[in-house]
Amino acid sequence: MNMLNKKFLLTIAFIILAVLIPVVIKAPYQLHILILIIIWAIIGTSWNLLGGYAGQVSFGHAAFFGLGAYSAGLLTLHCALSPWWGILLGPLVAALAALPIGMICFRLRGPYFALAMLALGEIFRLVFLNLTDFTNGAKGILIMPAITNKMFYYYTGLGMLALTLLATYLIVNSKIGYYLVSIREDQDAATSLGIPTTLYKNLALLPSAFFTGLAGAFYMNYVAFIDPNIVFNLTNVSVMVILVVMLGGVATTWGPTIGAAIYIFLGEYFRTTLGSANVLIFGILVCLIIMFLPNGIAGELDLLKRLTQRKKASLSGGV
Template sequence: MVSRMNTKIFDVKNLILGALCVVFILLPIVPGALPSSFTTHVWILILLFASMSQAWNILGGYCGQVSFGHSVFFGIGAYGAGLAVVIFKSAPWPGMVLGAIVAAIVAILISWPVFKLSGHYFAIATFAIVEIFNRLFMVWYFKSPITGYQVGGALGLDYPLVDEGWKMFTWYDSKTGYYYGALLLFILVFGVVRWIERHRFGYYLRAVREGQETAESLGVNSTAVKLTAMGVSAFLTALCGAFFVQYNFRVDPPMVMSLDMSMKFVLVTILGGSGTLFGPLLGAAVLIPLQEYTRAFWGGLGGGVDLMIFGLLIVLVVIKQPRGIMGIITDVIRSIKKRKGM
C-alpha cells in the first residue's frame, strides 16, 4: 500500500512538471538565460499559449469535444479585467475572477443546446458562436456610472497609466513581473489538469471521448461530464484572457474574439499532442518562437512565413503521427527500450 502511494506521489509526470516549474522559476535570475527583453517576451508567450491550449485540452483533448469557440471565453476574461481597470478604475483582480465566472456560466448556457450535436456539426456550431459574440462586442455600448467612460464597441478599451506593481499587475520598464505572472498561471492551469488526469473525473472525460454511448451504458452521465469540462475549461481560458489584456494594455473584439485566436487554441494542442499533459507546452514551444522570431527577422513578411511553416508542420505531424510531438517522443522512447531489450 505504501509503495503504491509513493508511486502515485512521485510518478514521472509529477517529477517532470515540478522540474519544469523549478527551471522556469530560476530562468530570470540566471545571468544570460534571458539576455533581452524580447527573449523574455517570447518566454511569456510560450507560458501563456501553453496555458491557453491546456485549458482547451480539457474539453478538446481529454473529452474529445473539438471546440473552435474558446476565443469567446478568452475575450470575456479579457474584457472582465479591462472593464475593471478602464471603466471602474480598480485593480484588475476582481475583474479577472468575475470575468472567469461569467465565462464559465456563458459556456455552460451555450453548451447545453450545442452538445446535442456531435462531430463536425458541433465544431461548426462553435464557429458560429465566435462570430455571434464578436458582432455583439463590436456594437456593445456601455457608459460607466462611476467615471462616465464609454466602451466604444469596435474601438475597444485602451489602458490608462497606472502605478506599477502586483496590485495593478502592470510594469513598464521590465517584463519580469509579467513573466512570473505567466508562470503562476501556467502552474495553476497545468496543476488543475494534472489533478483531473489522476482523479475520477479524468477517467469520465476519457470514457466520453472514446465512446459516449459506451460510457453512458456504464453509468456515466455524459451531458454532466461535458458541461463540467466546458465550465472548467472556460474558467481557465478566461484567466488567460485577463492576463493577455494586462500584458497588451488594450483589448478590442477582433483582438480576442476571432476565429484566428480560436484556431491557435486548437492547433497548438494538436501539434504538441491533444489529450496529453505536456502536449500544449511542446506545441507552444514550437509555435511561439517560430511566430515571434520570423516576425522579428522578416518584419511584415514574418506574419505569413510563420503560418506557412506552422501549417506544413501540422500537415506532417497529422500524416506521420496524429498524436503530435508527444506521440513522436513516445515512439522514440519505445524504440530505445526495444533496442536495449527493456
C-alpha cells in the same frame, strides 16, 4: 527508477528551469516571448481538457478568452477599478457563460458541436463589436498598466500556468477524467454503461472556460489594449489554440506547453527573417509536423516510451 519517479524528477527539473529562466534571460523582448508562450500554454491546456481528454473539439474558445479579457477591461472603463480585479472576475464570467453554452451545444455531437461553438464565438465578437456604449466597440479598451516590469508578468503567468496544469492533472486522474476518456472513445457505449455524458462534458467545459478566461484577463493586464476583433478572433485564438495543442500533443499533460513554445518561437523567427512569406512557410511546417507526427511532439514521445516498454517486456518474457 520507475516511470513515476522519472516523471516526478522531470517535472521538478522543468519547474526549476522555468523559475531560473528570467535570471539568465533579462532582455525585454525575450521575456515578452516567454510571457506569450505562457499565455498560449494556459489556453492550450484549458482547451486540451475539453478537446483532448473529452473529445469535444471546440472552435469557440475565443468566446471565453474574450469574456475574460473584457471583464478586466470593463472594470477599468466603467468602474474605474484596477483591471487586476479581472483576474478574479474574468474566469468566473467565462465559466458562468459556459453553463448555458454547454446546455445548448452538448445536445449536438461531432462536427455539429464544433460548428455550434464556432458560431457562438462569432456571436460574441459581433455583440461586443456593436455594443459601443458598453464595450467601446471597434475602438476597444485601452488602459494604463499599473505594472510594467516584465519579470513580474512572467512569474505571475507562470503561477497561473502551474495552477492550470495542476487542476487539469487532478481532473484527468480522477473519476471525472476516466469518464471523459470513455466519452471520447465511445459516447454511446459510455451512455449504455450509465454515465451521464452531458453532465461530464459540462464538467470538462467549466474548468476549460474558467482557465481560458483567466488567460484572457491576464492578457488584458499585460497587453493593456483589447478590441473584439483581437480577443474574439476565430483564426488567431480559436483555431490557433487547436494548432498549439496538435503541435504539442493532444491529451497529454505537457503537450500544450510544448506546442505553445514551438508556435511562438517559430512564428516570431519566421516573421523576423522571412517577412511576408512567414505565414506560408510556417503553414507548410505545421502541415509536415501534423503529417509525420500525428500525435504531436509529446504524444510521439509517450508512444515511443510505450513501445519501448512493450519490447522490453516481450524480450524479458521470452527469456
